[in-house]
Amino acid sequence: MLDKATIRKNRPAAQDRGAGRIARNRMRIAWMYYVEGLTQNEIADKLGIGRVTVVRNINEAIRQREVKIWIEGDVAECFELEAELKQAFGFKDAVVVPEPTLPEHVTKSVGIAAGMYVSDVLTDHMSIGVGWGATLYESLQTFAPRELENVQVISLLGGIVQARKFNPAEFAWQFARVVGADCFLLQAPAVVDSPETREALIERCGLRDVLRRAERLDMALLSVGTMAPGSTAFRFNLVSDEDRVTLMKMGAVGDLLFNFYDRDGQLVDHPVNQRVMSIPIDQLRTVPSRVIASGGNDKVECLLGAIKLVDCNVLITNEATARELLIRRRG
Numbered sequence: 379m380l381d382k383a384t385i386r387k388n389r390p391a392a393q394d395r396g397a398g399r400i401a402r403n404r405m406r407i408a409w410m411y412y413v414e415g416l417t418q419n420e421i422a423d424k425l426g427i428g429r430v431t432v433v434r435n436i437n438e439a440i441r442q443r444e445v446k447i448w449i450e451g452d453v454a455e456c457f458e459l460e461a462e463l464k465q466a467f468g469f470k471d472a473v474v475v476p477e478p479t480l481p482e483h484v485t486k487s488v489g490i491a492a493g494m495y496v497s498d499v500l501t502d503h504m505s506i507g508v509g510w511g512a513t514l515y516e517s518l519q520t521f522a523p524r525e526l527e528n529v530q531v532i533s534l535l536g537g538i539v540q541a542r543k544f545n546p547a548e549f550a551w552q553f554a555r556v557v558g559a560d561c562f563l564l565q566a567p568a569v570v571d572s573p574e575t576r577e578a579l580i581e582r583c584g585l586r587d588v589l590r591r592a593e594r595l596d597m598a599l600l601s602v603g604t605m606a607p608g609s610t611a612f613r614f615n616l617v618s619d620e621d622r623v624t625l626m627k628m629g630a631v632g633d634l635l636f637n638f639y640d641r642d643g644q645l646v647d648h649p650v651n652q653r654v655m656s657i658p659i660d661q662l663r664t665v666p667s668r669v670i671a672s673g674g675n676d677k678v679e680c681l682l683g684a685i686k687l688v689d690c691n692v693l694i695t696n697e698a699t700a701r702e703l704l705i706r707r708r709g
Contacts, residue, residue, distance in 0.1 A: 402454050407432055408439040409476050413490055414483045424479050459700040463693060466707045470691045471495075475673075477697035484674045484696050489516025492671035492694050496599060497522040499667075500557060505530040507592055507657065509600040509635050510549045511610050513671050517599075518549070521556045529559035532592050534600075534662075535635045536568040536655030538614055562588050566655045568636055569616045573652040585655075592657045597667040602684045603633045604676050611636055621650050632680025634659075634670075634687060641679060643686025662688045673699040682706060 410416045410424070411432075418436070422429045439445045456474040463472040475491045478484055492513065497520065500506070508514065508531060533550035554561035566579045580586050603609040605626050611617045611633055617625075625648055629640040635656040639645050645659065662668065668688050672681055673696035681703060684690065695703070 398454065404435045404439050404442075405444065406476055407435040408445055409487075410479060411436055412445060413487055414478055414480070416479065456697060459697060459704075462704055463700055466704055467685060467693070468691070469693055470667075472692065472700075473694040474700045475694075475696050481674070484699075485512050486516045488671055488673040488694055488696055489513045490520050492599065492669070493517035493520030495669070495671075495692075495694060496597075497524070499597070500524065500526065500529070502527045502529065504596045505532065505591070505594055506559075507532045507534045507595045507598045507662075507665070508550050508553055509534050509598075511601040511603065513601045513673075514599065515549055517671065518552055518556070521553060523556055524558070526557055526559070529557055530562065530591065531557070531559045532562045532588060532595065533564050534592065534598065534657045536564045536566040536570075538616070539567055562591055564588055564655055567616075568655055569650065570653050570655060576653060576655060579655065589657065593661065593664075595665045597669060598662055598665045598688075599669050599671065600634055600662075600684075600688070602670060602672045602677060602680045604680050605630060605632060606676065609633075617650055621648070624648065625650070631683050632677075634684050635662075637687075639683050639687045641683045643683050645687075659687060667692060669694065671695070675699070675702070678702045678706065 407421060407425070410421050411418070416424070418429050418432045421432045456476060459474040460472040463469055463474070473491050473495055475487045478487050489512070493516075496506070496517070504526075506529070510533075531550055531554035550563060551561050564585060566583070566585060570576050570579065580589065603611055605622060607613070607619065607622070612619065612622050616636065625638050625646060628646045628648055630638040630646045630648070631641050632639065636654045637645060637651055637656060637659055638648060645651055668690050669692040670681070670684055670688070670690045671694040675698065678699060681695070681699070685693070
């Protein structure tokens, strides 16, 4: 009697390719339904198939145990892009999510993938530093509650005086709560009025202990912001529009923890970089696992700079952004 391995080995190549194509289509439909939140009719219209076909694929994904809390399995195109990113940039790991049908869903898709990734690699006695922003906030949806011992979560950036959806302290606290970790916060505004104020807060208000804990991180989970007026740093008026214009004239392409840098991954020589209540960039570069989760057409330039800035070794992004990063890297 032939076992399953023998049957698969002897199956015609065309049949294998057909089965793979069916699985990829099923995964894409499942992603659109469960992650992007599209209705079955919307998926049918987007893909030019019948609603019955959509329902059948969703049910089959459940039967195959591909859908649990999140979607399990690789879309072939994404798997290939991950391998290319690792080779081109020297990443130790890369995660590429299927391209959303609507551009505004990129943040949610990348954030959800970030939550899955961290849930998979988080272990006992681990110390993880977290940034903040819309993408990382979305990752809370897929952080898997676990019984872990001696896990520490450290916020890498100060907060916002007026509570907002993406308050960094709130994100760090929620993350820590889900995984049952101790949480350490930089209890200060994200940007202060002078370098002297920054130093005083560190030395006189107990923040030095948090910074020392950040010296022993196993992982840093980060995202990047663009120089657009709607980006987090400017939308909350933490950095003035006047400073934004000046930063751009000096070559700034984005920010990481409100540290503004150019396309070569160098911090720009602007006073705002001396007033940020964050873990120093040089310190971040010593963290064993430096994860950046971000995506979208507007993020390509700032991602290229950020990868160099912190010597990123794990990237989580979407298909279109991954392709553009590879084009720019090879160009």
